[in-house]
Amino acid sequence: MDRYILEIRDLHVHFRVYEGISRVLDGVSLDVREGERVGLAGETGCGKTVTMKTVMGALKVPPAIIPKGEVILDGQDVLKMSAEQLLEIKGTKVSMIFQDPMNALNPVFTVGTQLLDVIRFSNRHSSNGGKLSKKETLNRAITVLGAVRLPDPKRILSSYSLELSGGMRQRVLIAMALVNGPRFLIADEPQTALDVTIGAQILDLLSGLVKTNGISVLLITHNLGVIRETTERVNIMYAGQIVESAPTALLFENPKHPYSRGLLASVPRLTGGKIAEGIRGTVPDYARAPSGCRFHPRCDYVMPICSQKRPPLTMVSPGHYVKCWLYGEEGEVQ
Amino acid sequence: MNDPLLVVEDLVQHFPLRAGLFHQQTGEVKAVEEVSFDIGGDEIFGLVGESGSGKSTIGKTLLRIYKPTKGTIQFKGMDVTKLTGETLHSFRKQAQIVFQDPKSSLNPRRSIRSTLEESLIVHKIGKNGRDRGKIVADLLGMVELSANYMYKYPSMLSGGQRQRVSIARALALKPSFIVLDEPTSALDVSVQAKIIRLLQQLQAERQMAYLFISHDLSLVRTIASRTAVMYLGRIYELAVTEDLFTNPLHPYTKTLLSAVPVISTEERQMKPKNQSHGGEIPSSINPPSGCAFHPRCSLAEEVCAEELPDLAEVIPGHFVRCHIASDALSASTREMHLGASQKRRATKIKRR
Amino acid sequence: MRANTLGPSSVTPQAISRWAALKDGLGRSWYRFRRNPISLIGGSMVLLVIILAILAPLVTPYPEQAGAFTDFSSVFRPPTQSHWFGTDEVGRDVFTRVIFGYRVSLMMAAVVLGISVPFGIFLGLVAGYFGGWIETVIMRITDVFLSLPALVMALAICAAFSPTIEHAMLAVASIWWTWHCRLVHSLTRSIKTEEFVQASQVIGSSHLRILFKDILPNCASAIIVKITLDAGFVILVGASLSFLGLGVQPPKPGLGTMISYGAQHLPMQWWLTVFPSFAIFFLILGFNLLGDGLRDMLDVEAEGI
Numbered sequence: 003m004d005r006y007i008l009e010i011r012d013l014h015v016h017f018r019v020y021e022g023i024s025r026v027l028d029g030v031s032l033d034v035r036e037g038e039r040v041g042l043a044g045e046t047g048c049g050k051t052v053t054m055k056t057v058m059g060a061l062k063v064p065p066a067i068i069p070k071g072e073v074i075l076d077g078q079d080v081l082k083m084s085a086e087q088l089l090e091i092k093g094t095k096v097s098m099i100f101q102d103p104m105n106a107l108n109p110v111f112t113v114g115t116q117l118l119d120v121i122r123f124s125n126r127h128s129s130n131g132g133k134l135s136k137k138e139t140l141n142r143a144i145t146v147l148g149a150v151r152l153p154d155p156k157r158i159l160s161s162y163s164l165e166l167s168g169g170m171r172q173r174v175l176i177a178m179a180l181v182n183g184p185r186f187l188i189a190d191e192p193q194t195a196l197d198v199t200i201g202a203q204i205l206d207l208l209s210g211l212v213k214t215n216g217i218s219v220l221l222i223t224h225n226l227g228v229i230r231e232t233t234e235r236v237n238i239m240y241a242g243q244i245v246e247s248a249p250t251a252l253l254f255e256n257p258k259h260p261y262s263r264g265l266l267a268s269v270p271r272l273t274g275g276k277i278a279e280g281i282r283g284t285v286p287d288y289a290r291a292p293s294g295c296r297f298h299p300r301c302d303y304v305m306p307i308c309s310q311k312r313p314p315l316t317m318v319s320p321g322h323y324v325k326c327w328l329y330g331e332e333g334e335v336q
Numbered sequence: 337m338n339d340p341l342l343v344v345e346d347l348v349q350h351f352p353l354r355a356g357l358f359h360q361q362t363g364e365v366k367a368v369e370e371v372s373f374d375i376g377g378d379e380i381f382g383l384v385g386e387s388g389s390g391k392s393t394i395g396k397t398l399l400r401i402y403k404p405t406k407g408t409i410q411f412k413g414m415d416v417t418k419l420t421g422e423t424l425h426s427f428r429k430q431a432q433i434v435f436q437d438p439k440s441s442l443n444p445r446r447s448i449r450s451t452l453e454e455s456l457i458v459h460k461i462g463k464n465g466r467d468r469g470k471i472v473a474d475l476l477g478m479v480e481l482s483a484n485y486m487y488k489y490p491s492m493l494s495g496g497q498r499q500r501v502s503i504a505r506a507l508a509l510k511p512s513f514i515v516l517d518e519p520t521s522a523l524d525v526s527v528q529a530k531i532i533r534l535l536q537q538l539q540a541e542r543q544m545a546y547l548f549i550s551h552d553l554s555l556v557r558t559i560a561s562r563t564a565v566m567y568l569g570r571i572y573e574l575a576v577t578e579d580l581f582t583n584p585l586h587p588y589t590k591t592l593l594s595a596v597p598v599i600s601t602e603e604r605q606m607k608p609k610n611q612s613h614g615g616e617i618p619s620s621i622n623p624p625s626g627c628a629f630h631p632r633c634s635l636a637e638e639v640c641a642e643e644l645p646d647l648a649e650v651i652p653g654h655f656v657r658c659h660i661a662s663d664a665l666s667a668s669t670r671e672m673h674l675g676a677s678q679k680r681r682a683t684k685i686k687r688r
Numbered sequence: 689m690r691a692n693t694l695g696p697s698s699v700t701p702q703a704i705s706r707w708a709a710l711k712d713g714l715g716r717s718w719y720r721f722r723r724n725p726i727s728l729i730g731g732s733m734v735l736l737v738i739i740l741a742i743l744a745p746l747v748t749p750y751p752e753q754a755g756a757f758t759d760f761s762s763v764f765r766p767p768t769q770s771h772w773f774g775t776d777e778v779g780r781d782v783f784t785r786v787i788f789g790y791r792v793s794l795m796m797a798a799v800v801l802g803i804s805v806p807f808g809i810f811l812g813l814v815a816g817y818f819g820g821w822i823e824t825v826i827m828r829i830t831d832v833f834l835s836l837p838a839l840v841m842a843l844a845i846c847a848a849f850s851p852t853i854e855h856a857m858l859a860v861a862s863i864w865w866t867w868h869c870r871l872v873h874s875l876t877r878s879i880k881t882e883e884f885v886q887a888s889q890v891i892g893s894s895h896l897r898i899l900f901k902d903i904l905p906n907c908a909s910a911i912i913v914k915i916t917l918d919a920g921f922v923i924l925v926g927a928s929l930s931f932l933g934l935g936v937q938p939p940k941p942g943l944g945t946m947i948s949y950g951a952q953h954l955p956m957q958w959w960l961t962v963f964p965s966f967a968i969f970f971l972i973l974g975f976n977l978l979g980d981g982l983r984d985m986l987d988v989e990a991e992g993i
Binding site for chain 1: 386387494495496525530533552553577592593599600602617
């Protein structure tokens with residue numbers, strides 16, 4: 003039986019802004035099983051950053067408002083955790099790597115200082131005793147640098163981030179994310195800021211770690227090619243909702259939601275040929291979001307019901323879910 | 337090509353590295369090394385490469401943002417490297433640029449109108465404020481933005497909208513040549529599709545040439561008619577786009593293509609095998625000897641480290657800078673000739 | 689990637705005219721400003737002082753006692769209903785003199801900054817943009833001036849000429865430009881590498897246009913914050929000079945001068961030093977809070993929230 007490492011259920015997140023209340027996340031549901039590589043594909047402004055921050059417990063709740071939803075990480079609801087409990091899980095249960103390796107490391111300290119800090123931090127906040135000695139801490143650091151395939155770990159430890167290339171920095175950041183043994187890693191555009199060949203190496207590394215260590219990865223990116231080649235399941239996010247979710251190969255061969263279709267058609271192909279004209283319209287303003295289905299103003303298949311009621315989640319084939327009236331009970335099934 | 341618009345010959349761009357109390361020169365960044373190519377009047381020429389390849393530097397050097405260290409750039413007959421004063425000013429009207437980063441390519445403290453008016457004011461286009469206002473409104477219309485956007489500031493615009501403004505700025509002087517430096521890299525894929533379509537439309541309507549610089553090979557495949565692959569300041573392969581992608585000759589090109597993440601099975605099937613064994617891109621301050629790719633290349637031989645190969649036209653219209661590739665091709669052409677002459681002898685024998 | 693995680697701001701084509709866009713912009717600025725309690729408090733404090741100073745003859749109970757006036761029957765009166773801050777050694781109302789003293793302080797800040805800031809900005813722009821020997825020469829001169837302490841300079845100039853408030857202002861201005869020169873120089877150096885500056889170069893804009901239309905507006909928020917914080921400092925320096933006898937000369941009302949004279953009569957006639965000191969403190973605190981608040985507000989502006 004598959005065990006879930008992450009289950010987000012009907013998450014709503016709002017913000018107070020100049021224009022009123024911005025309803026950024028409008029019922030996000032997402033899950034990641036153990037040992038799985040799941041993709042979260044969405045364009046700018048769809049809410050993936052807010053979602054991620056919520057999962058990591060990094061969302062500052064006074065400016066943000068969470069009226070509904072659960073974020074269950076390895077059995078516990080992150081939204082109900084205290085500040086201390088959140089500190090405990092960061093780095094040990096769930097960890098994150100970011101897009102820009104160039105700026106994520108502090109240039110005034112050596113890599114070693116920063117890596118050892120991460121190990122010691124988690125040590126301080128762990129509830130199950132077991133303090134690590136200096137030697138053990140150092141060994142752990144060297145081991146993890148080897149796991150991310152960095153040659154000469156000792157030299158890396160004494161280097162400054164500016165002495166390392168982008169690819170090496172990203173490996174260091176992956177090491178820092180994994181050193182305290184989390185079972186779940188959130189990777190936010192890990193390859194975007196890197197060169198194509200280097201980014202490919204990093205994605206290979208992540209896939210290798212999933213295979214050997216059994217960790218789960220939530221890969222967040224707007225690069226659909228990366229999703230296709232690196233994930234087993236994919237969620238397409240638009241305007242604060244997951245509009246389609248399916249096994250990757252299945253969704254790419256047979257996209258159901260008009261947004262997914264428009265998106266895939268806009269991707270330039272290595273084989274050449276014209277790319278589609280994009281999707282008309284723009285991302286909505288979350289303070290004045292469209293009624294009913296948030297995509298309906300931009301949809302070529304729009305029906306009257308689309309602006310009136312929010313579409314339900316429909317299963318079109320095993321494991322393949324869509325939120326669209328074209329497939330819903332009250333619409334025509336295509 | 338008959339009468340190309342732009343001919344670049346042996347362009348070199350080195351940037352000095354300075355340190356110390358008196359800013360002494362401690363080394364050089366060899367950004368561009370003896371690059372030669374030409375672009376036709378209504379061509380979209382693609383330039384691909386990773387960081388350190390020099391592709392961005394070339395674009396900026398062509399427009400005299402930097403003064404080249406060596407080499408010539410012939411634009412409509414004039415040598416751009418030697419222009420000053422009035423002639424440089426009028427060159428500016430003919431060649432423009434669109435930058436990659438929508439955040440930093442528009443002045444955050446200037447309204448859209450002010451940014452677009454700059455070109456008009458500097459070149460004395462438009463009789464007065466109202467005149468210029470109309471021209472600005474027209475420019476916005478060309479990039480499918482309503483005139484309302486005139487008084488907005490860049491922070492109020494999305495990335496795609498800002499890029500449209502950058503394009504409008506480039507068009508203001510009615511140039512015949514535009515350098516597009518990764519114009520859509522910072523944009524979402526659906527927005528990118530719209531911007532690319534706009535760029536293609538404008539190019540066709542106005543008979544302009546583009547230098548399209550990008551690290552996105554799939555994008556270059558769809559838009560460019562000819563493409564050059566750069567690595568550490570040099571061109572390592574240049575061909576008609578379709579030939580480059582269906583028959584890549586250089587190991588680096590193959591490595592690049594193999595690393596591109598693709599979404600369909602047919603693309604995956606056309607991807608060549610990776611010809612490198614990992615490794616990092618070397619620094620442009622201390623480039624490797626001979627062929628710069630040799631430390632990472634799976635096919636490298638001794639000669640690759642010793643001698644820099646020439647950019648040779650091994651197939652008509654298809655240039656490659658590689659000892660291994662050139663040898664393989666000349667060997668196969670020899671075989672072809674050999675095969676043909678053998679055939680002739682055979683038929684002669686038969687006839688006798 | 690965009691820094692704004694809330695989606696693009698509501699850019700609906702309703703702002704159809706320049707005025708509507710301006711109003712919208714001002715509305716947003718005010719929204720951000722009033723959300724920050726620090727800037728509101730600081731701003732109110734400074735505004736209060738400015739209003740009092742401008743309306744000094746109208747708001748003070750004894751405007752004629754501000755300068756040359758004596759009433760030896762009311763000497764050294766402690767704070768009472770009729771004299772809120774008491775009277776001084778020649779019988780003048782201290783409250784009135786404090787308010788008039790504010791005039792001098794504010795004027796000093798205005799004059800010193802009015803002269804030194806534009807000068808410093810211009811040199812900083814030129815040094816940062818052109819680089820090379822121009823930059824070296826300007827910045828080394830700046831370094832020399834920076835190493836001269838304001839008080840020593842003031843002493844020198846006032847000794848060379850005469851110890852008046854005008855000479856004190858001249859002395860402070862002659863050094864103050866260096867801070868703004870340094871600030872603008874370093875900002876210019878980084879801004880000139882931005883792509884929008886390169887875009888202007890590709891268009892063919894003249895150096896002067898680029899300096900004033902592209903680079904300077906991007907330094908504006910840092911300069912404004914610095915001016916606000918400087919105002920407090922300049923007033924303090926001016927008061928210090930007056931305290932040393934180099935600024936405002938009696939019988940003119942000057943906060944530093946008042947403290948200087950009042951110090952001789954501590955602790956018996958404490959009101960002669962306490963109130964002018966508090967007045968300086970209040971004004972400088974106001975400027976500092978305003979400056980901090982402005983910095984918070986202006987930093988965020990470029991992000992488009």
